[in-house]
Amino acid sequence: xxxxxxxxxxxxxxxxxxxxxxxxxxxxxxxxxxxxxxxxxxxxxxxxxxxxxxxxxxxxxxxxxxxxxxxxxxxxxxxxxxxxxxxxxxxxxxxxxxxxxxxxxxxxxxxxxxxxxxxxxxxxxxxxxxxxxxxxxxxxxxxxxxxxxxxxxxxxxxxxxxxxxxxxxxxxxxxxxxxxxxxxxxxxxxxxxxxxxxxxxxxxxxxxxxxxxxxxxxxxxxxxxxxxxxxxxxxxxxxxxxxxxxxxxxxxxxxxxxxxxxxxxxxxxxxxxxxxxxxxxxxxxxxxxxxxxxxxxxxxxxxxxxxxxxxxxxxxxxxxxxxxxxxxxxx
Numbered sequence: 001x002x003x004x005x006x007x008x009x010x011x012x013x014x015x016x017x018x019x020x021x022x023x024x025x026x027x028x029x030x031x032x033x034x035x036x037x038x039x040x041x042x043x044x045x046x047x048x049x050x051x052x053x054x055x056x057x058x059x060x061x062x063x064x065x066x067x068x069x070x071x072x073x074x075x076x077x078x079x080x081x082x083x084x085x086x087x088x089x090x091x092x093x094x095x096x097x098x099x100x101x102x103x104x105x106x107x108x109x110x111x112x113x114x115x116x117x118x119x120x121x122x123x124x125x126x127x128x129x130x131x132x133x134x135x136x137x138x139x140x141x142x143x144x145x146x147x148x149x150x151x152x153x154x155x156x157x158x159x160x161x162x163x164x165x166x167x168x169x170x171x172x173x174x175x176x177x178x179x180x181x182x183x184x185x186x187x188x189x190x191x192x193x194x195x196x197x198x199x200x201x202x203x204x205x206x207x208x209x210x211x212x213x214x215x216x217x218x219x220x221x222x223x224x225x226x227x228x229x230x231x232x233x234x235x236x237x238x239x240x241x242x243x244x245x246x247x248x249x250x251x252x253x254x255x256x257x258x259x260x261x262x263x264x265x266x267x268x269x270x271x272x273x274x275x276x277x278x279x280x281x282x283x284x285x286x287x288x289x290x291x292x293x294x295x296x297x298x299x300x301x302x303x304x305x306x307x308x309x310x311x312x313x314x315x316x317x318x319x320x321x322x323x324x325x326x327x328x329x330x331x
Contacts, residue, residue: 049196080167134256175256232256
């Protein structure tokens with residue numbers, strides 16, 4: 001199992017060093033020059049208040065400026081993100097609808113029994129937005145002083161330690177199960193309808209442990225309202241550099257880096273995708289935008305649709321073994 005964790009980290013390390021490549025600059029057909037002809041909707045698969053919502057709103061205005069039209073952020077939570085994906089998959093393929101996706105898109109068939117779309121064919125890639133680390137945190141009254149104590153408690157009573165995340169197969173969920181797999185323990189997952197609700201319950205002590213995007217909890221950690229246990233990333237976060245990684249703490253190569261992407265419905269014309277990609281890169285790739293995203297806890301990415309397509313192809317073989325080890329089956 002440790003070999004698997006090492007392979008997983010190496011497989012993803014190539015992505016996480018991906019340069020923010022510029023979008024193709026081929027001339028667009030005349031009809032595409034008039035795009036957009038109505039508001040462009042960016043659908044966020046979680047309620048307001050979480051890291052995904054924060055990122056979408058950070059790129060909203062610069063994308064709007066680049067496109068020369070209105071960009072609206074819509075929130076549609078539930079189903080670990082599958083509800084929003086299904087909604088966007090069924091919208092007109094004209095470039096006016098996109099969904100903020102992440103590492104878990106290729107895994108929906110493995111956890112949703114009656115999925116309303118084909119995860120492999122329902123979307124076309126627009127590009128990478130940004131990435132950020134995940135962190136294991138606890139409520140102030142959490143009974144475990146450190147990560148070793150969590151492992152010991154889980155070994156003493158398998159399944160007794162509960163943890164919350166933004167939903168099934170989110171990078172936060174998968175990385176926590178990877179942590180369990182690498183350390184021979186069994187944890188009980190409590191999925192929430194987004195990171196915002198999870199943080200609310202952590203602050204209230206209604207759940208004692210959670211894996212969250214660092215952006216969503218950095219302020220609460222800094223102010224002493226939440227405990228931090230370990231950073232689920234390949235290296236320490238610039239947002240919270242004092243928090244050690246799981247690997248530093250001897251708990252294995254646990255990587256819950258969240259990679260945020262934009263997808264459009266299948267059939268969206270390539271010329272429109274090119275224009276959306278150009279606007280996305282303008283929203284994340286300039287020095288000013290990179291600095292703005294860094295202040296919000298994100299590392300800007302950017303790149304081409306093809307780079308995103310290639311990355312999506314390798315996610316399933318990396319993470320399906322984690323689902324199997326956790327006993328997760330379609331429901």
